[in-house]
Amino acid sequence: MKNLIRPAITLFILISLVTGLLYPLAVTGIAQIAFPEQAAGSLMKRGEEVIGSSLIGQSFSGPTYFWSRPSATAPMPYNAANSGGSNLGPTNPALIEAVKERAKNILASHPDKAEKIPTDLVTASASGLDSHISPAAAYYQVVRVAVTRNADAAIVKSLVDRSIEMPQWGLLGDSRVNVLRLNLALDALEK
């Protein structure tokens, strides 16, 4: 036992220095040189002002924008300093009530739609920061956005067409639309 204590302590200190300080600092150093934008959070700017990260979703629920998914973060949706999902189980009445409320709101704002509501528009994501919606969810909102903006629906639809990101290598993940990027493109359309 006695001659185990010194190796335990020395080895622990050595490992702590190398893996707890040197390693993250070395990765940071190389990342800052090789991939500075990604390392800083893939931030997007308008002029000097940071207006978001292309990877982190923002809350959109107004009539003139494409809506993002519901978010379960507290105290406000899309709180990027406190990520998380709803963790409501499939039979939880609270989940069903929340979905019912969201579905009602969506139907009221999209009176033209006869088809079923895309499920991602009524369910909260795992991180609460999901930057994407499904292409179906984007197309569902085209007419509403076009009407509130007095824009041509065909132009808005073509914007959605161009915003679709395909599965990586046609295989990994699902097709998706980045809501923040789409809404920025929408704003740029009017200028």
Added chain:
Amino acid sequence: MNTSPWIQIGLFLIVLFVIAWPLGRYLASIFDGQLTCRFKWLDKFEYGFCRLIGTSPAEDMPWQRYATAIVLFNILGVVVVYALQRFQSELPLNPQSLGDVSSDSAFNTAISFVTNTNWQGYGGESTMSYLTQMLALTVQNFASGATGIAVVIALIRGFTRRNAAGIGNAWLDLSRSIFYVLLPLSFVFALILVNQGVIQNFNAYQDVKLIEPLEYTVPKNDLDGQPLKDDQGNVIMETIKTDKQSIAMGPVASQEAIKLLGTNGGGFFNANSAHPFENPTPLTNFLEMISILLIPTALCFAFGQMVGDQRQGWTILAAMTVLFIAMATVALWSESHSNPLITQLGTDGSMGNLEGKEIRFGIVSSALFATVTTAASCGAVNAMHDSFLPLGGLVPMGLMMLGEVVFGGVGAGLYGMLIFAMLAVFLSGLMIGRTPEYLGKKIGVFEMKMVSIAILVVPMLVLGGTAIAVVTEVGKASMANPGAHGLSEVLYAFTSAGNNNGSAFAGLSANTPFYNILLAIAMWFGRFGVIIPVLAIAGKLAAQPKLAVTGGTLPTHGPLFVILLTSTVLIFGALNYVPALALGPIIEHLQLFSTNK
């Protein structure tokens, strides 16, 4: 579903095996000493390194000494991780001025990260300073992974050595695991992750000006921070307007890489690998799944190499793969269904169960990740298991309940599976009336006693802990979901803790003194209650001579043994847990799908 799930699973397994094969050869050469034989300078370096820390490369430890060294090293880890959390407000690298962590939460987290569980009662970005994340948590990601590798290597030596007094040098095994394996792999993987968008910086949280300002309501507090109530006793709400979003930052990539390679699973952020900064693209998701199973798979190959019969390694791997594919199929099948209670509200029933999932991963990559992370004792999540449909949630729970032997944790999975292999030869020995032996070593009374302890200690912790929690008011108060799902949450928590997985049905409010302490006990004994018997077996086996293979020896390779092994694992898992599962996910499944036809 946009892509055929079968192509994705097939591609996943092929890529995994192709990368793991050379890594397995490399691992074997590290631990059987060939690497230092070939590179003399490395030998010299190791000699100097050992001198520095106060041992010698030639020291060969008996199993008791080896086990003491491992436990001592880990207790030291608990002390340091606890202390760093308790004093973080006075230490540097804390741009958000986060306060000290509470004593019960810090204790839980210290045990959790040391035991390779990485259960998290806290939310990373709102609790831990950058220094704590690095110097406490990242270090333990390496140290706990190295502990697992060291223990399985010691067990393999038990099979390969004859009439030997020792099972190796614990200090050397730990150091080699970290410096030759975990650190270089993590370094490369971390940079790949940054390239894809995982952040790596020490900045304060970034304020962003929102495109669309946001209104939300919160309870109004008085000057003491207590919520105000009106005359009827209702909480008064106030509406707040903001046009800012605060985005959490930090040195994420360096921790993310070892979190997966070391099957740790403790996320930098609360949302873990669902957070876009931890797992930004479908490609990173694929690579993260590969890196979870990489070392457990490579260790199977290293095992075959070291015992001098590759067929033995392939047999173990085949048993793991069969169970993996079966479980992945159930998870994919379950999650591709929509929740019928949601579909009847007028939503599209063809999109699958999207509550708690990210659109960039979709159903297939989420269900597969859940299977991978619980097959291995990783516990990172890219979707919230609590919101899976009942049978989808049963898959991760079931994989943990099998004892984390389907690939399993780094090192821990293989030693767990070898324990089951010894049990399988013992049971077959009883059936055919032969003395059980495995890889030329007799499985005697002492070995079987140790096997029994290693197999039974975890179910006792899991079921005992769950029972205590559901009969106490403080245990029940933390359940977030009513009914059968509430029981599933508690059962999942203890299953995850006892098996050192660390994923959660995260609705359970586990950051209470009751759960923090009870789960910490389950994690500690679930880890070392297995490691010590395993090292005892290693010591006893190493001391034996090697038996000659005769016509009466039961071959421990080939399809027959794969069937024996998988059956043993399944029967023991089922006998232990089916009653509890029947009251949780199975009842919930029947409730969900029978009343809504």
